[in-house]
């Protein structure tokens with residue numbers, strides 16, 4: 634008999650398909666990552682830190698929280714740094730769950746929410762997103778019970794790119810004052826929409842963000858969480874003092890000092906490259922969900938064959954199903970990458 638809690642033994646790990654993701658062999662359009670390397674100044678800052686001979690020291694984070702608070706227009710005591718936004722998400726689930734508690738996780742969505750809820754043995758309620766109505770607000774509202782401890786708003790949602798308005802988030806938070814409203818703003822720099830202005834008024838609001846996407850640093854694992862000062866103090870009791878890697882902080886500081894590289898990339902992806910892909914999909918009659926992020930979830934005929942064909946031609950995209958129907962989630966990269974993608978895809982013979 635295992636000494637580990639049975640429900641944890643029975644879980645299956647979240648294992649993203651990382652095998653064979655060689656950036657020399659493929660254009661990686663499968664993980665919603667930035668598709669170009671980060672700027673020289675970030676690599677230089679990392680080199681400088683290592684050359685300064687400080688690797689043997691425990692991390693010391695300096696004024697990173699203040700810098701992020703300024704960037705996010707909140708007070709420093711309303712923010713904490715985390716090891717990727719995955720850690721922020723996990724902290725909130727761990728801090729709010731109790732026996733017999735419920736999580737409302739509209740589906741389909743990012744796998745980590747389920748993982749965290751299951752580790753905490755929460756029951757999961759999953760109202761469904763639809764292409765027509767987006768976030769199932771009314772169903773979420775009617776699913777709230779006294780046992781609801783967390784309601785997830787993935788904003789914009791992965792894989793469909795749907796965005797929820799700040800007004801709707803406020804309605805949810807007021808309808809369930811006994812539950813955490815977890816607003817995942819992983820793709821904030823793409824959508825430019827945020828619930829930050831609600832934090833002062835809503836004590837049950839938790840916002841997670843990351844440097845993994847637009848900032849291009851997923852390998853270093855750096856994120857942050859915004860909430861009321863009381864919530865931040867409590868969550869810091871759960872997070873370890875050194876959970877965030879010092880090199881991640883060095884890179885994030887350099888990124889904040891040089892935000893243009895992110896802005897230029899976001900502008901190219903959202904204002905030029907994504908419209909090119911959307912127009913091409915429209916022309917082919919391939920349906921896709923309206924998306925406010927750097928990815929499009931589309932539903933070609935023969936998605937499996939399209940995915941294999943694109944792979945053979947050097948493009949990785951991500952199969953994701955909806956109601957038994959397979960779709961392909963495609964990360965939008967630069968204009969040049971999108972042009973190459975559609976040229977290659979256009980050669981696919983069904």
Ligand SMILES: Cc1ncc(COP(=O)(O)O)c(C=O)c1O
Pocket residue numbers: 664665716717718719720743787789790791817819842843844845851855856
């Ligand atoms: C919606 C969403 N939230 C969070 C994450 C995790 O981000 P991080 O690398 O900051 O842990 C992802 C990663 O794909 C995501 O799509």
